[in-house]
Amino acid sequence: MNDTTVAPPSAPRVLEACGLGRSYHGKPVVIDVDLAVPAGQTVAVLGPSGAGKSTMLRCLAGLEPIQSGSVAFQGDTLAKPGTKPRSFAGRIGMVFQQFNLFPHLTALENITLAPRRVRGTGREKAEADAFALLERVGLPEHRNHYPYELSGGQQQRVAIARALAMRPELMLFDEPTSALDPEFTREVLAVMRNLAEEGMTIVTVTHEMEFARRTADRVVFMVDGRIVEDGNAEAVFTRPTNERTKQFLQQILGE
Numbered sequence: 001m002n003d004t005t006v007a008p009p010s011a012p013r014v015l016e017a018c019g020l021g022r023s024y025h026g027k028p029v030v031i032d033v034d035l036a037v038p039a040g041q042t043v044a045v046l047g048p049s050g051a052g053k054s055t056m057l058r059c060l061a062g063l064e065p066i067q068s069g070s071v072a073f074q075g076d077t078l079a080k081p082g083t084k085p086r087s088f089a090g091r092i093g094m095v096f097q098q099f100n101l102f103p104h105l106t107a108l109e110n111i112t113l114a115p116r117r118v119r120g121t122g123r124e125k126a127e128a129d130a131f132a133l134l135e136r137v138g139l140p141e142h143r144n145h146y147p148y149e150l151s152g153g154q155q156q157r158v159a160i161a162r163a164l165a166m167r168p169e170l171m172l173f174d175e176p177t178s179a180l181d182p183e184f185t186r187e188v189l190a191v192m193r194n195l196a197e198e199g200m201t202i203v204t205v206t207h208e209m210e211f212a213r214r215t216a217d218r219v220v221f222m223v224d225g226r227i228v229e230d231g232n233a234e235a236v237f238t239r240p241t242n243e244r245t246k247q248f249l250q251q252i253l254g255e
């Protein structure tokens with residue numbers, strides 16, 4: 001199922017949010033969001049600060065309860081109002097702006113922890129898998145380094161490898177490069193691009209317009225809790241229909 005980058009419309013949906021709503025203390029923050037993501041698609045979520053992008057992503061990850069609508073993952077209910085969201089134990093990988101590595105564990109130990117604890121993978125197998133993942137993110141020689149010995153970009157690549165170690169069917173990224181210096185941003189985006197090209201299903205909040213334009217199959221623009229624009233990158237960038245999208249793109253692209 002992960003062999004195409006641009007999935008046809010009939011492709012099975014890995015993720016499906018319908019009428020998703022989330023409020024904090026009665027204040028709606030995510031409003032009536034419909035988002036169906038077929039297998040193999042890369043979706044870039046753009047929008048101004050405070051638009052509700054992170055909140056939406058956490059709802060899609062099952063990290064927050066929702067007040068209306070529903071979220072399904074691989075056809076199974078992930079979240080609905082009035083119940084605790086279901087955890088899919090690593091089948092949904094999440095990478096945050098702050099890398100959140102365990103500071104007292106090496107790169108290798110960070111990556112093997114969940115497979116060993118949650119999946120019961122044996123040490124040798126978990127370490128072999130982790131080493132292969134470190135090679136994939138370009139860090140095989142850093143396996144025994146602690147997070148403080150790694151640059152931000154290296155830490156973020158370890159965080160991606162850690163999520164991949166659980167063999168996720170969906171990867172969610174929340175501004176994965178926003179805390180990085182520009183020289184490290186590129187290496188993290190390269191890892192994400194490889195993942196996309198290998199057919200991973202991805203939803204990423206990002207301010208990297210080049211990534212959204214070149215790598216994403218689809219761009220979603222959020223304002224005030226709502227998705228106001230949803231289409232392929234070229235269409236959203238060159239022919240935005242929403243006034244706020246136009247303003248945002250003008251500001252950020254300086255056009």
Ligand SMILES: Nc1ncnc2c1ncn2[C@@H]1O[C@H](COP(=O)(O)OP(=O)(O)O)[C@@H](O)[C@H]1O
Nearest residue numbers: 024025029047048049050051052053054055056
């Ligand atoms: N845990 C929370 N409690 C209360 N309000 C929150 C919480 N998290 C986010 N918000 C509010 O929800 C709105 C959307 O925030 P967020 O999802 O972080 O937006 P974005 O990621 O687009 O910048 C903001 O007004 C923010 O203050």
Ligand SMILES: [Mg+2]
Nearest residue numbers: 053054055174
């Ligand atoms: Mg955010």
